[in-house]
Amino acid sequence: MQSWFFFVRDALWSRLPWSGSAEEMEQELQSPKVGRALLQDIQRQIAQQPIPQEEDTHLYTSLQQHLTEWLLNPTALNNSCVILHPPTVQAPAFIPDAAQQWIAQKQLPVKILEWSDRPDPDSIQPKLQHQLGGDLAVLQDPEVVIIPRLEWCFLRHVDGLWGIDWLCKALAETAHRFWILGAGEIGWGYLAQISQLDNYCSASVETATLSGAALQNWLAPVIQAHDVDFSDSALDLPQAEKDRDPGVQYFESLARIASGDRQVAVALFLNSLYQTPEDQDTIQAQHPTLPPLPPCDGEDLYLIYSLLLHGSLRVHPLAESLGVSLTEVQPRLQALHRCGIVHRDSQGYRVNALHYPRLKQTLANNNFVVDYSCD
């Protein structure tokens, strides 16, 4: 009942124009509530954390099941599995250690597409063919092929989809090869719509949604190392709720607001930390909330959707994917960067996970295809 209420409330609210101003967002970004060095230290520690057990087990179980089915009866109808993740994930799709050991036990050779960067649209197909191809029809020995970032195998451009055409053909023709693809959910939805790639791929696995307890366990080492205090996060709760452990309540709220998405949960967790000027030694957490979206016009939404399709993009391929010139893209990108909707990393520009839930809802409300589901 409560989740239904939140769903209706959020759906209604998302259609109304209440959003923060660009200046407010900029101000918030420029003045983090904990010291910048401390925040970077916490971010680094979180990045070093192993994958949550729940995610690991979920992936291992699914992959083992699909691989076993294929090994028993290798056909082009059961030779692939796509691991879907939110497009804000920086690291590529991973294969759990247990699954790798299992593949090694079965003495299956593994071929991984190891690209350090996104290739030019014209060179995607030749590169794929060179590294994974050969004569697909004569392959007889079973092997596992892993494409960790499917987003790098296409660009939304007239010449940017030949790699996907080749992949569709390869999936349909190679019964003795098991393909494991890692893809962002929005990019996968796009490819499913335009080239029916989902029909070529026999199985799909979404990364597990994490519960409050799972998030709390996963972040426990970081919380203990920095002695994060959650007592303030329960201040606004009703009296009946105040008797419960504030930490448990905090992570339940965090999981609910982030819809179990680990990247969003981490972004919300970091955003909720603060220090008071009087006590610089203690880190406190306030109740996690999604920040309001800065106002985005239609052209901003096209740009954001393009980034979400491809995970991350540098300016030039972004302009190509939008079909506009660099001079049109750059100022818009700067404005979005300044108000924190996108951020820049070693692979280019990427949408900030903190804004992803609201942006996804906004895009859905504005006719963009964002709702690919495994079901």
Add this chain to the structure above:
Amino acid sequence: MNMWAPLLAQSSGQAAEKTADQAKQILAELTTWKFFQAVILIVAAFLIIKAVDKCVLWLSEKVARDWRLRVMQFLPFLRTSVLAFTVVSLMNLFLNLSRENILAVTGTVAVALGFAFKDYASSIIAGLVGLFEAPYRVGDRVQIGDYYGEVTSFGLRGIRLRTPSDTYVTIPHNQIWNQAIANANMGQLEAQVVTRFYLDHHVDVQQVKDILYRVAYTSRYTHLKLPIMVVMEEKSWGSYFKLKCYPIDARDEFNFQTDLTLRAKAAFVKAHIPYPRLLDVKFDPQRSPTDSP
């Protein structure tokens, strides 16, 4: 003749008195205060309509796109409500609205309108019919006569269209009685866009179709959940292709068309796809008019 003159004079005097009495019965007492109230009412109605226009249009631009047209639909209803309230209040102020008086006033007004403001009355009635029949709504993209554009406002007498050249055209509602109205989106956010391509007879048709589909699938404006279609026809001067697809937002119609044309042209050049050479087309006076692009 002279004998009837006093009688006629008496009769016309009585008729004039009777008319004056009726007018007195219908008209309420006219005072400066009432005129002042009427002015206040008219000014208030004008300001409220302007405020309603601004608020509804502002809100429609701020909410999610799929709610934009729904919000815009409130505009004609709100305007009509304000106008109806103002007219009734003014009548109440200046007329004694008994049952008989209402009948007399409506009869008189109907006759007056019938002669003097026939088209105006026809437009107002057509507007009221249009509110419920909805051949066009605010936000729709319509073709009426020679004019095509987005309906930006729905007034008492007519609508206002914004054409692609950013010109506003006012069209009275009474056009709906006898004019064909082509509505591209009928209250929906999407409207099909047809982009035309003219190529040589010798092109590889499958290659052209593949390019056009890819151009549509990779445009940032394309609504991917709605059908995309390439239609081809052979003409005397060359091969005629039509790419039919929907933009995410009907407002982007012309940007979408330009984007598709630009990127398709670039792809045609890259694939060495020739255009028809008009100099090769021999003049044929018997040529069917449908052969023209």
